[in-house]
Structure formats: C-alpha cells, structure tokens
Amino acid sequence: MAKLEAAKESLEAAYGIEVLPVQADVSAGQDNETVVQRVVDEAVARFGRIDALVNNAQASASGVAIAEHTMEQFDLALYSCLYATFCTCRSAIRTSRRHVAPS
Numbered sequence: 001m002a003k004l005e006a007a008k009e010s011l012e013a014a015y016g017i018e019v020l021p022v023q024a025d026v027s028a029g030q031d032n033e034t035v036v037q038r039v040v041d042e043a044v045a046r047f048g049r050i051d052a053l054v055n056n057a058q059a060s061a062s063g064v065a066i067a068e069h070t071m072e073q074f075d076l077a078l079y080s081c082l083y084a085t086f087c088t089c090r091s092a093i094r095t096s097r098r099h100v101a102p103s
Helices: 002-015 032-047 071-098
Strands: none
16 A cells, blocks of 8 residues: 555645545456445545546566466456456446436
C-alpha cells in the first residue's frame, strides 16, 4: 500500500487532482466481478460518478520465454488483462447508467 500512497501523493501534487488508490487482485482464481464492483463502488461513493476509466492492471511471467510459460502463467495474464478489463468496463458502464441525470 505504500507504493499506492506514494503514487497518490505524486499525482495529486503534480496535477492538483484527488486520487483514490484502491488495491484489488484481479488475477486468475479471483472473483473478478466482485473485486471490480467493489472498486467501482468505492469510486462512486467517493466521487459520485465515474468520468473516466483506466484499466492498467496486468500480471505476467515477466522474463519467461513464451515457450517456457505454464498454463497457470498464461491464465494469470488472461485474467489480469482481458477478463479484468471486461469486468471493470462492464461494471463501470452499468454503474454509470444508474447515475446519469435524466434529460
């Protein structure tokens, strides 16, 4: 959490914005739908809505040649990138639809 807090402070100082650091595990074997909904809910509770979404979670077997990857390492990359991105986008869109002011 120390790295998240340092990044928060750096971003807030550099850009004059409020940052909400949230730690979330979106790797294989996790319930990504529940994890990302918690993140979205925390953001909406703090800011009232979501204006922008950045998916920057990615885990992989860094430094391991593709021929040496195990299926578990490949699953980690898929879950942390593809599945987590899908779940995050879907959750943010569904939540945003509930928080849109009527026209």
